[in-house]
Amino acid sequence: NKLLHHEINGLKEALLVKKKYKKKEYHGGAVLWSPRKVREARVRQSVKEQEEKEQKLRKAETAELRKVAKLYKEKIAEEKRVGREAAKVAREKERAEKAAERARQKEARDAVKALQSTQKGKRKASQPPTQSNKRQKRVVDAVATKEALGAVLAAPPKTTRRGRNVKLLSKYK
16 A cells, blocks of 8 residues: 555656656747648648738728718719709799799789879869759749748757757758
8 A cells, every 4th residue: 555655656746847847848949840831831821811911902992882982972962952052043033033023013003003093083082073954943932932041041050969060951941
């Protein structure tokens, strides 16, 4: 039993010594490559460089496409803006033409009205009514009428409660 323990301890120590030497291994010296390994390394390196170039090209292409798309979008927006401006100017011009046409028509109507009113003369209501020659009634009793007329003129005029004069009809006189 003691022998086994002694053997195990010896093996453990030997293992520790080997591990120490492995840790102290120097990695900076020249590395010898076989010709096959050199070819494989060169192929791997060229493939890696090729992939990097392709990725750079793809990135450049996508950046260029984005730039072109942005320019196209800006151009379309500019064309739309110019179109809207042109439509706005056309609408304003049409509106001004319509307003001018309405003003010309109103001026023409006013001129026609003024011409008609000058030709027409004064209004009929402002002119005194023309007296038509009615048949004169026969004078029956001139003396009696003068006396009656005097009596009517001498009587004070009738007034309403508010103080306004009332003219009696001739049949009630």
